[in-house]
Amino acid sequence: MNMNVPDEMPMGNEREQQIDDAVARMLRARRDTLRASVPLDVERRIRLSLAEATGPKPVTPTENVFSSLLAWFKRPIVAIPAALAALAFVTFAVSRNSGGAPPVDLHQLAYANFSSVVKGDLSLVKTTSDTTALRAFFAGSGVDYPVFFPSVKAELKGGVVSTDNGHAYAHLVYEIGDHTVYLFEADQASIDARIASLDTVITNDLNTGKWHWEERPGTGTLFVWKSNNVVCLAVSDLRTQDMSALFTLEAL
Amino acid sequence: MSDEDRLRQEFEREAVPHMGALYNFALRMTRDPDEAADLVQETYLKAYRFFSSFERGTNCKAWLFRILKNSYINRYRKTSKGPDVVEYDVVEEFFESVRSSEIETSVLEEQIFDNALDDEVTAAIQDLPDEFRTVIILCDIEELTYEEIAEFIDCPIGTVRSRLHRARKMLAVRLAEYAAKRGFSVSKRDFESTEEGAEI
Numbered sequence: 001m002n003m004n005v006p007d008e009m010p011m012g013n014e015r016e017q018q019i020d021d022a023v024a025r026m027l028r029a030r031r032d033t034l035r036a037s038v039p040l041d042v043e044r045r046i047r048l049s050l051a052e053a054t055g056p057k058p059v060t061p062t063e064n065v066f067s068s069l070l071a072w073f074k075r076p077i078v079a080i081p082a083a084l085a086a087l088a089f090v091t092f093a094v095s096r097n098s099g100g101a102p103p104v105d106l107h108q109l110a111y112a113n114f115s116s117v118v119k120g121d122l123s124l125v126k127t128t129s130d131t132t133a134l135r136a137f138f139a140g141s142g143v144d145y146p147v148f149f150p151s152v153k154a155e156l157k158g159g160v161v162s163t164d165n166g167h168a169y170a171h172l173v174y175e176i177g178d179h180t181v182y183l184f185e186a187d188q189a190s191i192d193a194r195i196a197s198l199d200t201v202i203t204n205d206l207n208t209g210k211w212h213w214e215e216r217p218g219t220g221t222l223f224v225w226k227s228n229n230v231v232c233l234a235v236s237d238l239r240t241q242d243m244s245a246l247f248t249l250e251a252l
Numbered sequence: 253m254s255d256e257d258r259l260r261q262e263f264e265r266e267a268v269p270h271m272g273a274l275y276n277f278a279l280r281m282t283r284d285p286d287e288a289a290d291l292v293q294e295t296y297l298k299a300y301r302f303f304s305s306f307e308r309g310t311n312c313k314a315w316l317f318r319i320l321k322n323s324y325i326n327r328y329r330k331t332s333k334g335p336d337v338v339e340y341d342v343v344e345e346f347f348e349s350v351r352s353s354e355i356e357t358s359v360l361e362e363q364i365f366d367n368a369l370d371d372e373v374t375a376a377i378q379d380l381p382d383e384f385r386t387v388i389i390l391c392d393i394e395e396l397t398y399e400e401i402a403e404f405i406d407c408p409i410g411t412v413r414s415r416l417h418r419a420r421k422m423l424a425v426r427l428a429e430y431a432a433k434r435g436f437s438v439s440k441r442d443f444e445s446t447e448e449g450a451e452i
Contacts, residue, residue, distance in 0.1 A: 016421065023420035023427075026365040026373070027392035033370045034377070034393055038275040042289040046271065046296055053297055121271060 037123040040162035040171070043116060044109070103197035104164040106186050106233055107222075113162075114182040114220050114235035117173055124173055127158035134159045134172070142168035145187035148227040150234075153246045154181050165195045181236040181246065188229040198231065206231065213240050223247070263303050266312045267296070273313060273394050274320055280378065280389055281324060291327065295320040314400040317390070321404055364424070364431045376426040384419035391416055 027034070038046075116122035126137040131149045134156075138147045141161040147170040149156075154176035162169050167190050174181040190196040198206075202224050205212040212224040221243050223234045236243045274295060278288035298319050299306075306315055377385060383405070390396045390404060391412075402409045 016417075019424050020417055020420045022365055023423050024392055026368070027388070027423075030370060030373060031393055031395075034374060035272060035276045036279050038272050038292075039285070039289075042275065042285075042292070043271060045289065046293045047268075049293055050268075050296055050300060053300055119269065121269065123272070 037125065038121070040113065040116075040122060040160060041164060043121060044112065047112065047116075101165045103191075103194050105199075106184065106191075106196050106231065107199040107202060109164075110182075110184045110222060110233040110235050111216065111219055113171065113184060114180075117182045118180055118237065122160070124158035125160045129156040129158075131156070137161075138168075138170045143170045144168065145185075145189070145230060146228075147172075147185055148230050148232060150183070150227075150232065150247060152181060154179075167195045169196075176246065179236060179238050181234055181238070181243070184233040184235075186231050186233070188226075188231060191231065213244070215240055259303060263300055266306075267299055267303070267316060270313045270316050271296070274316055277317065277389055277394065278320060278324070280385060281382065283378070287327075291320060291323055294323045298323065311396070311400060313394070314396055314404070317394075317396070317400075317404055364427050367434070368427045368430060372427060372430040373423075376423050376430070379426060380419055380422055384415055384422060387412055387415045388419045388423070 113122060125141075126134060128134060134149075135147060137159060138161060142163070143161060147159075149172070152174050154174035157173045157175050159173070160171045162171060169190075170185045172183040172185070174183070186196050191198055202212045206224065206226045213222070215221045220235045220237055221240050223236075223240075223243060225232055234243075234247075236246075238246070271292065274292045275288055278291040278295075279285060282288050282291065295316060299316055302319075306312065377388060380388065386405060387401055390401045391398070396404070398409045398412050401412045405412065405415075
């Protein structure tokens with residue numbers, strides 16, 4: 001029989017109520033583990049769409065010129081040839097663009113992810129300080145480069161994997177007291193393949209064997225270094241001096 | 253700071269932290285990560301557009317869930333899909349199966365619920381028909397009040413209680429089945445009154 005269930009039913013006996021209570025207790029106790037966490041790429045996509053929707057739309061003096069041009073292009077005698085020309089240009093541009101999606105900006109993403117970690121919006125998928133288990137987790141999640149575990153005077157809380165432009169990246173989170181250190185690792189190969197991109201100042205620093213430090217007041221401190229072919233971007237709410245004290249030089 | 257900046261900051265503070273709850277619910281309802289992501293994105297964009305109409309001091313999470321529900325319904329209408337129709341016989345069978353037992357509830361609870369694996373609980377929730385899965389997630393996972401759930405499902409509070417009660421029973425039966433598979437000696441008598449002593 002296929003029908004909708006009537007809305008009101010008798011509540012049953014005391015035993016049923018006890019089972020009811022037991023199920024409710026069990027579910028509430030497991031609330032956090034039963035929730036599916038938002039994948040990193042999904043969260044970023046939503047945040048980006050929100051940023052686009054909520055971002056400021058400054059009016060520039062050139063806007064009036066564009067408005068006039070737009071009105072002119074809307075005239076049918078101009079619009080049809082213009083549309084054909086635009087189509088031809090787009091076809092040409094697409095045929096020349098081999099990459100498809102734009103490269104992931106590692107620099108900006110590191111800050112954005114750190115913010116998500118601090119706010120609790122980004123949850124660890126593998127919560128352990130066991131680096132062997134984390135290596136296995138990363139490898140099993142599609143990270144195809146050797147993840148680097150620096151010597152940090154903070155507790156390793158675990159890791160999570162993101163997929164950007166079809167490439168898997170490893171992320172680690174450390175904690176010390178009330179402070180968080182977030183580490184984003186990307187392989188040089190993904191930068192070379194233009195799947196990911198790195199700010200030119202940082203690239204120059206790394207290419208000349210330097211470490212890159214920068215502080216964004218109210219956002220975090222960024223520390224970037226390179227270990228073999230892995231670029232490591234660490235972000236923390238600590239100031240540069242305090243954050244640098246956490247990392248053991250030899251280990252980098 | 254402009255009004256727009258203030259609104260943006262307030263939205264970030266009030267609405268964005270509930271992304272996990274919305275995604276979890278969307279995923280459980282659609283069973284499709286891409287569809288769930290689209291649904292949550294659509295929800296947030298709509299929520300921001302109408303954030304000025306959000307009544308301050310009320311539960312922002314419940315407000316977001318209502319927007320998500322409307323988006324969900326609209327999507328189903330667009331794709332000509334409909335929510336599951338509950339198999340009444342199946343529900344009734346579950347409902348009747350838990351009436352009598354000889355084992356203490358505390359023992360049952362220890363054997364079935366405490367030892368249940370998280371994956372089993374998740375699977376059991378997933379197996380519930382839409383109406384029952386909705387109330388279980390909103391009440392026991394997301395902690396919405398009966399009033400908020402009633403508004404969400406557009407039914408009286410009595411219906412919320414009734415559905416919740418039945419949904420928990422269905423979960424109990426399903427978890428008992430899992431427990432039996434893992435070797436716990438859960439007798440069918442613990443949950444059924446018709447076939448005495450038979451093992452699940």
